[in-house]
Amino acid sequence: MKLEMNGISKAFGQNAVLKSVSFHLNEGEICALLGENGAGKSTLMNILGGVIQADRGDILLGGVKHAFTTPAQSLSAGIAFIHQELNLINDLTVYENMFIGRELKKKNGFLDHKAMIRETQKVFDQIGMDIDPRAMVRELDASFKQIVEISRALMMKARFIIMDEPTTSLTDPEIQRVFEMLRTLKAQKVGIVFISHKLREVMEICDRYTVLRDGVMVAQGAVQDVTTADLARHMVGHEVVSGHREVSDNLGQEVLRLKNMSCAPYFDGVSLSVKAGEVLGITGLLGDGRSELFAAVFGSLEGASGSVYLDGKAVKIRSTLQAVKLGIGYVPRNRKENGIIKDMDILDNGSIVTWDMLGRKGLLNHKKQRADFEKQKQALRIKLDDVRNGITSLSGGNQQKVVLAKWLTRNPKLLILDNPTQGVDVGAKEEIYEIILRLAREGVALVVLSSEAQEVIRVCDRALVMYHGKVVDEVRGERMNEHEIMRLATGG
Amino acid sequence: MVTSMKKKNFFQYLLDGWKNKPLFSTGCALLVMIVLQTLALGFDYPSFGAWFTAWGRNWINILRNNAGVGIVALGMTFVIISGGIDLAVGSTMVTIGAVIMVMIDPGAHGWLQAIGITGVPAYVIGIAAGVVVGVLLGECTGLLVSKGKMPPFIATLGMMKICRSVTQQMTIQSNPTVPKGFLAITGTRIGGELILPIIYWLVIAVILYVVSKHTAFGRQVFAVGSNERTSRLSGVNVNKVKRRVYVLMSALVAITAVIQISRIGSMDYANAGSGYEMDAIAAVIIGGTSMSGGKGSVVGTVLGMLILAVMNNLLNLLGVPPFLREAFKGVIVIAAVMLQKKENNN
Known part of the structure; x- marks a missing residue:
């Protein structure tokens, strides 16, 4: 039959x-x-x-x-x-x-x-x-x-x-x-x-x-x-998009170095380094372990072995609060579950990571909270009527920008972005890429985790391709194209 | 024509208020209750002055009788907003109360009496000891819920059973009395009225309102209750927030214990505070706080407590038998949640 x-x-x-x-x-x-x-x-x-x-x-x-x-x-x-x-x-x-x-x-x-x-x-x-x-x-x-x-x-x-x-x-x-x-x-x-x-x-x-x-x-x-x-x-296909950007040449000091990071069954023996002003891409298929790797770096996944160096100093990050205080920002994937708090308004969502710094005799300084957020709102061009409206009144792209804004109010030196354009329309996608590149110019070290090869090519200086929890190769320059990334990511 | 326009606008306003302001319907319900209660009290008085005095005295009684549970309900608001629940409040009050009683007892078995401390210093130390015990009990519950990852319902059910049972066994021999001076904590007249418990309740409500809206801790309680994952990924120490919520709850229970001992002049370890948890939860729910966490308000809880209190008074004035009054409480809780559900759907 x-x-x-x-x-x-x-x-x-x-x-x-x-x-x-x-x-x-x-x-x-x-x-x-x-x-x-x-x-x-x-x-x-x-x-x-x-x-x-x-x-x-x-x-x-x-x-x-x-x-x-x-x-x-x-x-x-x-x-x-x-x-x-x-x-x-x-x-x-x-x-x-x-x-x-x-x-x-x-x-x-x-x-x-x-x-x-x-x-x-x-x-x-x-x-x-x-x-x-x-x-x-x-x-x-x-x-x-x-x-x-x-x-x-x-x-x-x-x-x-x-x-x-x-x-x-x-x-x-x-x-x-x-x-x-x-x-x-x-x-x-x-x-x-x-x-x-x-x-x-x-x-x-x-x-x-x-x-x-x-x-x-x-x-x-x-x-x-x-x-x-x-x-x-x-x-x-044959016509490959090769719109990758000029690689920036004025990179600063190394911000993050990972040495031999392992955590069964997610990732195994990963080493990498990111400099200030650099955008490092990590790509691969679903389940390649990249999200778990950086969850571990940010202190939200326990049980990883290996060493993390921040600004050249060895650090053991045990909690997300510690990671935040060390100057790490983290935009997780799945915005609805991990990125926003749906019962809270835009301003609270956009400032939650700075609450501990907004103290004034124990009370929150709402003026500063609002001013800090307004600044990011301008810079990221977030479209909203009133910061006291619920976060869910915004479009996906604007919600994602609010998540970005909350980290930028804390001036992180390292920003980890996991699937930053998930559920975001094409226009907002491009805006988020521009924001990533601007931050790199301002000297922030960025790590972009993405399964979209085109996204990696668009914003990253170089990219590591992971397969089954291991880094199989690094691509940059001419080699950073969809064919090569697809070949490496599929284990070919 | 003009009047009909005005009328329409007024109804429009009511309708908008119903839809938009979360506490609008709660406030309306309270108003209706107060009107009914006033009618039930009647106007059969020789003068307006006499009526007003009776009306006022009735109100002071209502508020004073509910100040204790009212304070517990304020703490319960934080617990429920954080996504938890505390069933142990009545029992921890008994434990804390027993500690205070044994400390301040002016008789031969009083601990402070034995080392020569009496009067105001003894009261201060006794109350402080009560608050410390409260904080420790809160830490226990908080640790079980946060680090122990235990469902709050189970953890506090356990605490409820342990606290009352142990307290009853430990106090089987003792029969402490409360010194006269201690009664002044609630018994001192202000402007000729016994309103100190009401003032305590009000002051605590105002403080907790500010805490909920204008402190990092307060906002974190909402954040954790709404979305624990996002909160943690934003650097919020979720375990610490949860622990603090139960500590705050128990500290407030300690204050309630002081008020109850001072008002009644004793404490019945077997029955005191039983049912507090359910009354407090009912007030919080009527006040619009969501059982699933993340949404709610201190003001709502005060309104919710008042609704319960005024209703109880109304039923009393109408001569409804005491056994039946609990049924009305049940009806009003169910009605409140049904209304809120409707509001959320809008």
Whole structure:
């Protein structure tokens, strides 16, 4: 049986996400689906999985046309979609998860635990996995959880399985375990779509590849005919944006040096240094450990080993308060959870880090608080009516500027920015880049953590690329381009 | 035509106030209560002067009777804004009260009496000892909640059981009395009236209002209650803020203990302060403070306490049997939260 998608198009409003894309999958085959973020991979697979519907195009299963309007329909036709966030309930046993919503019952209405355990064991035997059906899901490691979810799909007679970045949160031995299972499934004539950014894994496990870029299928073929560099080039495209800036030559003293920083399982043996006036980029895939590394530097992640030097002096940073007092600023990622306090007004949000310095006989000096913030408001061009309005009345870009402003009121010598333009519109994005470059000119040492290669190229003097918690290489000048960063970040 | 315009504007104003000012509906509810209470008191007096005196005396009674819980409720406001809760207040009051009583006892078993300290110095030392014990108990709860990462409900439930039980066992033999002089702390007449407890309550309310709005600690309590992660990532020492909140709470409980001992002239270790935690929480909730933390106000809590107090007085004047009065409290708490929910949706 063959799965085919022909001429699939999909638009969200004015935005055409898929432009007549065709894709096919044979039984007993693993096909990689590749592309940058926003290339249309998820949309295509969501159409196949019945999550959304295509505007045009057909889905054929063994030559028979199908139209899926719900995930349930797709599943009953034999297509299972294993999402990145697994759909298991930690506090139930494996067999209860296998039968959730379709529990087997005895005649008297009570659950038939024995039958459910037996059926679960049957599936595990079929794929040669040794998991106790009575174990709690919470106690399984991430790879076994994935295997349980795949087994559930098999139990529902899935012939095709879509896996969305299955290896992101797994360690190497766990990845091998999942791969072993994929090979077993392949031998049993199951077809698998493998969505991943990790090209080395694609080379290892996949038979064929399909690359999407900007909603168009740009390349496909057999994996054995290509190299990781070829795949990276297909993903990025040929016309590379090379708008990287003049590297500043008047760098000051070294501000931050990290020596051999490790913290399992996030990062391992990282050393780096940043000078005053320099913008250092750290990039890589999701889960490469860069965010955790700098959370540790800022004192919000415990248990890291290695040495931190600030202005040449060794420091042990144990709390965020200590980091703030040492002159470190930190704009975390996920603004809503980590950056703003939604119940407080703009002024409080923009001044929280200086409250301890605004004392006047124990009382806050509101005049100074307001004046300090006004200054940053001007400098960062924050658009607002009244500083006493709630922070959530602002747009994402302006909220992010308020988060920046709160740090700038404290004049940090080192500013760490994690995904600084997340959830920010294009115009504000450019403004934030300008602010970063201005701060560098004023002699602040900056570290920009980002998974967007273009962002790194736009603002950084040089960039370190991380893969699985290790720095794989440093790029600067001519080498700081999307191809090279993509190749390094994907482990190629 | 003109009058109808005016009317519309007035209703518009009411409607806007309802929607925009968080304490508007609370204030309205209190006003309605006061009007009803005044009506229930009646106007059957020989002169306006006589009516006013009766009305005023009634009010002083209401306020004085609620000053103790009112002070506890002020501390509870901080605890709840910080995202916590304190169920132990009634029990810690008994523990603190027992310490004060045994210190100031003028009889043979009084600790200070035994070493020759009596009178005002003894009262000062006794009160100071009470506050110190309060601070220590607050530190215990604070440590359990912050460093121990224990849910405040559980930590303070434990403290509640421990404090009252241990205090009762320890005081089984003793039967201290309160010296006459100590009664003056609340019993001194100001302008011919017994209003000192009311003044204490008011002064503490004003101080805590300023603390909540105009000090780093006060703002940090709001920040931590609304978003602990962001607060920590902004260099706020979250554990210290939480610890201080419970210390403040217990220190205020110590003040309440002093007021209660001084007013009643004794303390019933088995029953004193039981139900304080729920009355304080009710006042805080009626005053618009969010149970999930991050939102609330000291002024709201004072209004909330007044609503409860005036309602109790109103039911008393109407001759509602005491057993039934608690039900009205329950109804008003539920009604208040329903109204607030509506406001938040707007």
